[in-house]
Amino acid sequence: MDIDGEAEENSRRVQVRFVTKLKPPLKAPPTSIAIPPNLTRLGLSTLVNNLLQSAGNPDWKLEPFDFLIDGELVRMSLEKFLLAKGISAEKVLEIEYIKAVAPRKEEEPSFHDDWVSAVDGSDPRFIVTGCYDGLARLWKASGVCTHVLEGHSDVVASVGIINPEGAEAVTLATASKDRTLRLWKFDTEEPINNPINIRAFKILRGHRESVQSVAAQKSGDMVCSGSWDSTINLWRTNDNTDGDLVSIKKRKVNDQADESQLEGEAMSTLVGHTQCVSSVVWPQHDTIYSASWDHSVRRWDVETGKDLTDIFCGKVLTCIDVGGESSALIAAGASDPILRIWDPRKPGTSAPVFQFSSHTSWVSACKWHKKSWFHLATASYDGKVMLWDLRTAWPLAIIESHKDKVLCADWWRGDSVVSGGADSKLSISSGIPVL
Incomplete structure (x- = not known):
């Protein structure tokens, strides 16, 4: 012994x-x-x-x-x-x-006809996706598509819910590689047996190249868009002014009918980036943040149109989100596998306060959890979605529900992560106890 x-x-x-x-x-x-x-x-x-x-x-x-x-x-x-x-x-x-923050359940995937390029989970009643087939779709649950948004002639690169949470009539914005944005309205409460095909009430034209990203002001009065033409445009979202009626041909089974749609122009343009504006967010009423292929994150004053802050990181930036402590931390993904987080309240903001490097390819999406100071989710071309906590350098969980590049991700209902990618499916990972 x-x-x-x-x-x-x-x-x-x-x-x-x-x-x-x-x-x-x-x-x-x-x-x-x-x-x-x-x-x-x-x-x-x-x-x-x-x-x-x-x-x-x-x-x-x-x-x-x-x-x-x-x-x-x-x-x-x-x-x-x-x-x-x-x-x-x-x-x-x-x-x-x-x-422990990790998914307890993987829902059945929701299949699309092409790559899933965009997702928005900000309304607990449904998920919005954008697809390479030029369509946007609404999903009330896994596999349950209620609305198909028709009209774009190219990839829907970004989708965004405009109106405040809980409103009965939903307003959406979509941004596309066809150089336009479109605004949509529909009622989510109406009984639906099959997906309803709907068309936009307003087409927004003004960008010279593909529109990569769209974000809404919290009041819902305006949206901003980032484009490959290096500009950010601001648009009004109302459906009764600030636009000319144009006649759009809508094909029916037996005849042709004219349908009227509003066509809007940008109310202002923010100029400063020198390459593609890959991502925009509008976290406060008077402040927009943008990320660009010119390696910079910029903060804009909406009223004056001035660029207030520049952060340069030396890499092509692909996505941005603002959240965390006091909704002040800037998270951005890039063309390397690193997620960078800056705190603009601290001096010397060009240096990230956090860097996470467990991905092995481009970071395509980053999203803060709306009710947590610590948690965020990332998606990557390495085919993985990762959940992070600022209190450790390692991912809390790695979600491997995709078989190809993951192009987009978001939180949904507070305890689920939704993601889409080059395997043409929307995945829902649920039962994540963040709070």
């Missing part, structure tokens, strides 16, 4: 207390216990599950947990983490546990 080895193992134990903000029955007893220092996240999760089961929960079902020490997620053995952070193991160590 190796008494010396056993004594050494006992002496190397760490006194810990598990705490949580989770509600019963997810609260473990607050007493301190001695545990081996070589435990990893899996071992700690097993331990907490055993504590919960022994605390009067005989029918307890195993729950995966993540662990925070001093506000940082543990992604190595406890011993290595304490050593790396210079944390003493002499006193009782307080470890907070939270639900």
